[in-house]
Amino acid sequence: MASAAGHATIIRDWGSDVTTFKGVPWGKAMMWIFLLSDTFIFSCFLTAYMTVRTTTAEPWPNASEVFSLTVLGQSVPLLLIAIMTFDLITSSGTMAMAVNYGYRRDKKKAVRLILATAFFGFVFVSMQAFEWYKLISEGVRPFKNNWGAEQFGACFFMITGFHGLHVSAGVAYLLIIAHRVHKGKYDHTNYEIIEIVGLYWHFVDLVWVFIFAFFYLW
Amino acid sequence: MSSEVGQQHPLSIYFAVWVGLFIVSGLSYATDFLQDGLMRWGLILLFMFVKAGYIVAIFMHLKYERWALIYALLLPPGALLVLVGLMWMESDYTWLTRIEYFGEDPYAVAKPVVH
Amino acid sequence: MAQAEIPYQEAMPLHDPHSWVTKYWYSQDHKVIAVQYGITAMAVGLLALVLSWIMRLQIGWPGVFGIEPALYYQSFTMHGMIMVIYLLTAFLLGSFGNYLVPLMLGARDMVFPFVNMISYHVYLLSVIILLAGYFVPGGVTGAGWTLYPPQAILTGTPGADWGIASMLLSLAVFIVAFTMGGLNYVTTILQARTRGMTLMRMPLSIWGIFAATVLGLLAFPALFVSAVMMLLDNFVGTSFFMPAISSALEGGMAGGMIEGTDAYEGGSPLLFQHLFWFFGHPEVYIVALPAFGVVSDLISVHARKNIFGYRLMVWAIVAIGVLSFIVWAHHMYVAGMHPYFGFFFATTTLVIAVPTAIKVYNWTLTLWRANIRFTVPMLFAIAFVITFVVGGLTGLFLGNVIVDVPLSDTYFVVAHFHMVMGVAPILVIFGGIYHWYPKITGRMLNDTLGRLHFWFTFLGTYAIYFPMHYLGFVGVPRRYYDHGTTSAFYPESAQFLDKGISVAAFIVGAAQFLFIANLVVSYFRGKPAGDNPWEATSLEWRTPQTPPVHGNWGDKLPTVHRWAYDFSVPGAEQDFIPQDVPREGADGKPQEKGAVAS
Numbered sequence: 042m043a044s045a046a047g048h049a050t051i052i053r054d055w056g057s058d059v060t061t062f063k064g065v066p067w068g069k070a071m072m073w074i075f076l077l078s079d080t081f082i083f084s085c086f087l088t089a090y091m092t093v094r095t096t097t098a099e100p101w102p103n104a105s106e107v108f109s110l111t112v113l114g115q116s117v118p119l120l121l122i123a124i125m126t127f128d129l130i131t132s133s134g135t136m137a138m139a140v141n142y143g144y145r146r147d148k149k150k151a152v153r154l155i156l157a158t159a160f161f162g163f164v165f166v167s168m169q170a171f172e173w174y175k176l177i178s179e180g181v182r183p184f185k186n187n188w189g190a191e192q193f194g195a196c197f198f199m200i201t202g203f204h205g206l207h208v209s210a211g212v213a214y215l216l217i218i219a220h221r222v223h224k225g226k227y228d229h230t231n232y233e234i235i236e237i238v239g240l241y242w243h244f245v246d247l248v249w250v251f252i253f254a255f256f257y258l259w
Numbered sequence: 260m261s262s263e264v265g266q267q268h269p270l271s272i273y274f275a276v277w278v279g280l281f282i283v284s285g286l287s288y289a290t291d292f293l294q295d296g297l298m299r300w301g302l303i304l305l306f307m308f309v310k311a312g313y314i315v316a317i318f319m320h321l322k323y324e325r326w327a328l329i330y331a332l333l334l335p336p337g338a339l340l341v342l343v344g345l346m347w348m349e350s351d352y353t354w355l356t357r358i359e360y361f362g363e364d365p366y367a368v369a370k371p372v373v374h
Numbered sequence: 375m376a377q378a379e380i381p382y383q384e385a386m387p388l389h390d391p392h393s394w395v396t397k398y399w400y401s402q403d404h405k406v407i408a409v410q411y412g413i414t415a416m417a418v419g420l421l422a423l424v425l426s427w428i429m430r431l432q433i434g435w436p437g438v439f440g441i442e443p444a445l446y447y448q449s450f451t452m453h454g455m456i457m458v459i460y461l462l463t464a465f466l467l468g469s470f471g472n473y474l475v476p477l478m479l480g481a482r483d484m485v486f487p488f489v490n491m492i493s494y495h496v497y498l499l500s501v502i503i504l505l506a507g508y509f510v511p512g513g514v515t516g517a518g519w520t521l522y523p524p525q526a527i528l529t530g531t532p533g534a535d536w537g538i539a540s541m542l543l544s545l546a547v548f549i550v551a552f553t554m555g556g557l558n559y560v561t562t563i564l565q566a567r568t569r570g571m572t573l574m575r576m577p578l579s580i581w582g583i584f585a586a587t588v589l590g591l592l593a594f595p596a597l598f599v600s601a602v603m604m605l606l607d608n609f610v611g612t613s614f615f616m617p618a619i620s621s622a623l624e625g626g627m628a629g630g631m632i633e634g635t636d637a638y639e640g641g642s643p644l645l646f647q648h649l650f651w652f653f654g655h656p657e658v659y660i661v662a663l664p665a666f667g668v669v670s671d672l673i674s675v676h677a678r679k680n681i682f683g684y685r686l687m688v689w690a691i692v693a694i695g696v697l698s699f700i701v702w703a704h705h706m707y708v709a710g711m712h713p714y715f716g717f718f719f720a721t722t723t724l725v726i727a728v729p730t731a732i733k734v735y736n737w738t739l740t741l742w743r744a745n746i747r748f749t750v751p752m753l754f755a756i757a758f759v760i761t762f763v764v765g766g767l768t769g770l771f772l773g774n775v776i777v778d779v780p781l782s783d784t785y786f787v788v789a790h791f792h793m794v795m796g797v798a799p800i801l802v803i804f805g806g807i808y809h810w811y812p813k814i815t816g817r818m819l820n821d822t823l824g825r826l827h828f829w830f831t832f833l834g835t836y837a838i839y840f841p842m843h844y845l846g847f848v849g850v851p852r853r854y855y856d857h858g859t860t861s862a863f864y865p866e867s868a869q870f871l872d873k874g875i876s877v878a879a880f881i882v883g884a885a886q887f888l889f890i891a892n893l894v895v896s897y898f899r900g901k902p903a904g905d906n907p908w909e910a911t912s913l914e915w916r917t918p919q920t921p922p923v924h925g926n927w928g929d930k931l932p933t934v935h936r937w938a939y940d941f942s943v944p945g946a947e948q949d950f951i952p953q954d955v956p957r958e959g960a961d962g963k964p965q966e967k968g969a970v971a972s
Contacts, residue, residue, distance in 0.1 A: 047326050054327035058572045058934070061564040062328045067485040071561045074591065077332060078553060081595035084339045085652075088346050089603060089645060093614055095350035097640040098357045099367070105291050106372035116374075123288045130284060134277040137318045141270060179374065184611035189369035190640060195612035199603070236320070243318045247311055254307040258291060335592055338699035342652055345703075345715070346645075352712040353642055 072237045076244045083248050086203060087255055090196040099190035104257050122257050125168050132161030133246040140239045143232035151235060152223045158242060159215040162208050169205050204252060207245050214238055276317045283310050386482050388925050402487035403924050404472045407494050411468030415461050418501055422456035423883050425449040434876030436856045443855045444532040447516030450853065454519030459548060460501060462799055466664040468497060470806055471559050471583045477914035478580050480568025480932045482925050484558040496551035500544045507533065507540035515541045518853060523646050524620035527608040538608060542601040549594045556587045570934035577912045577938040578681065581688050582667020585695040586660045593656035600649040613641035647709055651702035658795050659698040663691055665802035666733055669755045672805050673737055675910045676752035677744035678949050680939035683736045690729035697726045707778045716775040723773035734763055745942065750824035754805030757832045758798050765794025786846020789839045797835045812907045816920050817900030823892040827885055834882030841871040911952045912938040
């Protein structure tokens with residue numbers, strides 16, 4: 042328990058037998074450690090992006106202009122990206138509630154909320170596909186664009202692509218888990234599987250927070 | 260304590276965080292309209308870390324885990340800070356040598372975007 | 375917290391193999407997977423050995439055997455990559471890790487046996503992709519195992535079209551396999567120990583494997599990322615690592631497939647080097663730490679003495695693991711990086727000598743006045759300590775920028791890293807195999823053959839690598855195709871030594887077939903080993919059956935009462951007390967209390 046008094050438990054937990062993370066199921070421990078490893082993957086991608094961007098002597102295209110949408114004759118910067126951000130946060134919210142309902146053993150609500158999460162995830166990927174389509178039609182390629190340093194396109198497609206792959210995999214994972222929960226495969230457990238898939242999903246959202254700040258706002 | 264009693268928290272906390280994330284994301288988006296500078300970058304990073312903190316602490320329940328797990332997860336990324344910091348210096352230096360030897364215009368501005 | 379009292383493993387359902395295929399091929403038993411990993415790693419290791427012969431033929435007698443430059447470059451590239459990744463990493467973690475983690479911790483199996491099984495098969499796939507490079511147009515890559523761009527993907531380098539692709543793809547697949555296995559090891563060590571097994575009672579082998587796996591999970595991502603980016607540079611035409619000047623070179627882009635990709639511009643080759651070594655230096659310790667751990671156990675068991683300074687040994691492993699993430703650019707002193715970095719990285723590099731030296735002192739002090747049994751595993755363990763000291767000391771030379779500048783890219787470097795992370799861990803692997811083979815098969819390896827194998831290997835590797843230090847000092851550059859006929863500036867002595875080294879290399883290589891023969895013959899004809907031939911204390915020697923059956927422990931998991939190093943305890947009947955023997959209180963009755971291992 043994360044409190045000052047809980048601090049004393051660190052040594053006790055790490056010094057104990059059987060389990061180090063008390064009360065953490067195997068699957069959850071494994072997912073956390075995987076996410077730690079995945080953090081390093083995304084961080085290396087972002088560090089590489091930072092490096093090529095700082096290194097290049099060519100000017101970097103202005104993301105705010107590149108990713109603007111024209112609404113009612115007005116150019117609104119980063120509109121689509123903002124919508125995608127809100128969409129992903131919403132999916133995180135439904136996911137958190139699914140976890141909660143799972144632990145309350147309200148299977149029906151939990152499954153519905155997982156499906157809602159998967160839906161929002163799907164919407165996110167679709168919007169990303171639209172964004173890719175728009176950029177490609179404007180001549181942005183991994184090896185060139187019309188505005189400045191060619192690494193702009195390379196970093197954009199690589200980083201959002203890798204994130205998009207994570208989202209797509211997450212949608213598939215959510216659907217599989219929803220199906221299995223619905224079939225009653227986890228009825229004998231605490232439904233901690235929902236928390237595990239939830240951890241993955243929140244992580245995808247977390248990565249987006251960093252991509253949003255570093256790629257779109259920089 | 261943790262999942263053995265099933266992460267029982269009132270739903271209200273999720274709604275609160277949810278709304279909080281919306282607001283901070285909105286603010287984060289709003290920084291795009293600010294002048295470039297330290298102020299803008301401070302805000303971007305601030306909002307980024309607030310959002311990340313909310314997600315990790317509440318949505319991923321890390322706040323409710325035991326310290327043994329929290330530390331095991333939060334300390335290793337320190338290695339990344341070293342990487343990021345050093346690569347920041349390194350890329351700056353590479354850029355400097357490029358300007359020095361190839362003499363390109365260091366203040367060139369990207370071509371305006373026409374959709 | 376009722377769950378903490380009862381290990382989940384007690385009631386863990388084990389998959390029940392019915393056919394040969396599920397028992398030996400798609401097995402979920404960690405012991406079978408360990409042997410699969412071991413055999414595969416040894417098979418590719420033998421290939422790498424043959425590749426080193428090709429190199430030595432060319433270096434010793436330039437031009438005589440008709441070895442083309444491309445073949446030479448491809449051979450040392452594949453030799454390096456196979457040895458580091460597909461043999462050492464896969465063997466120490468995939469094989470030793472898989473076999474020892476559940477057994478030494480008193481677990482029935484890894485926490486997710488199915489994932490563990492997939493891990494091996496993905497590893498096998500990565501090996502197949504790697505070797506497929508030999509059958510693509512242009513053959514395997516000849517870029518050197520560090521795969522530095524721009525040259526790795528520019529025309530003129532062997533295998534710049536498809537060979538490099540098979541290499542990078544294979545590495546990415548290997549990382550997936552490693553991640554699946556590694557998550558299993560870490561989770562098993564942290565969450566599935568038996569009763570009484572605290573972290574500070576774990577044998578040092580497990581500590582080494584644990585730390586190395588954590589390093590792997592955090593360091594391999596950097597390699598994964600650089601592999602993805604280089605694949606993009608090669609096939610999609612991005613310029614992450616490729617500066618404009620590389621387009622100006624003759625030939626230009628090698629693998630670009632998309633029409634309209636114009637020239638490379640503005641990429642940073644230094645970025646690749648940083649990412650590569652951000653992985654590459656921890657990788658050195660991914661190989662070294664399990665070796666440290668295993669050798670500690672070998673020394674303690676065969677010296678009949680508790681390991682000296684157990685806690686310090688643990689903390690040294692942890693400290694080395696942490697430090698390994700902030701020393702990476704000492705591989706890049708001559709790369710043209712930021713001028714201040716030399717100071718920073720030289721300092722951190724030399725700091726790492728402290729925990730390493732602690733370990734060497736503790737091994738030596740364990741041997742001090744011990745009742746040493748010079749068994750074959752012990753010979754290899756002692757040879758490791760000596761070799762590691764030699765390799766470590768030259769590391770001090772190379773860690774200093776000023777000394778490194780003239781020595782870098784010479785044979786001094788080759789000698790250094792072969793001693794410290796080539797020969798040393800291999801000696802531990804041999805020692806470990808001689809030590810645990812009786813547990814794995816129930817039969818002893820032949821002692822005479824073992825001793826022959828040891829002396830050939832130990833003396834032979836010194837015959838190979840000692841002269842290389844001299845070659846480095848006189849300035850012989852590494853990776854050069856031709857040391858003699860066309861390059862008359864090499865001193866006579868260097869050319870003579872090159873021949874001598876080559877002869878030694880053939881002998882050492884051939885001696886390894888003694889070992890293979892020993893493994894095979896002893897499997898059928900070896901002396902029956904019994905349950906605990908070395909009179910060791912750790913849990914793997916306490917299984918009800920030898921070799922252990924699926925599930926390891928019968929109905930009930932063992933309970934641990936003491937650390938793994940109760941050798942020659944004063945007043946005890948035997949000179950070893952296994953970990954699951956209860957401790958006796960002052961009244962002579964078994965005592966349950968006392969979580970402190972000492």
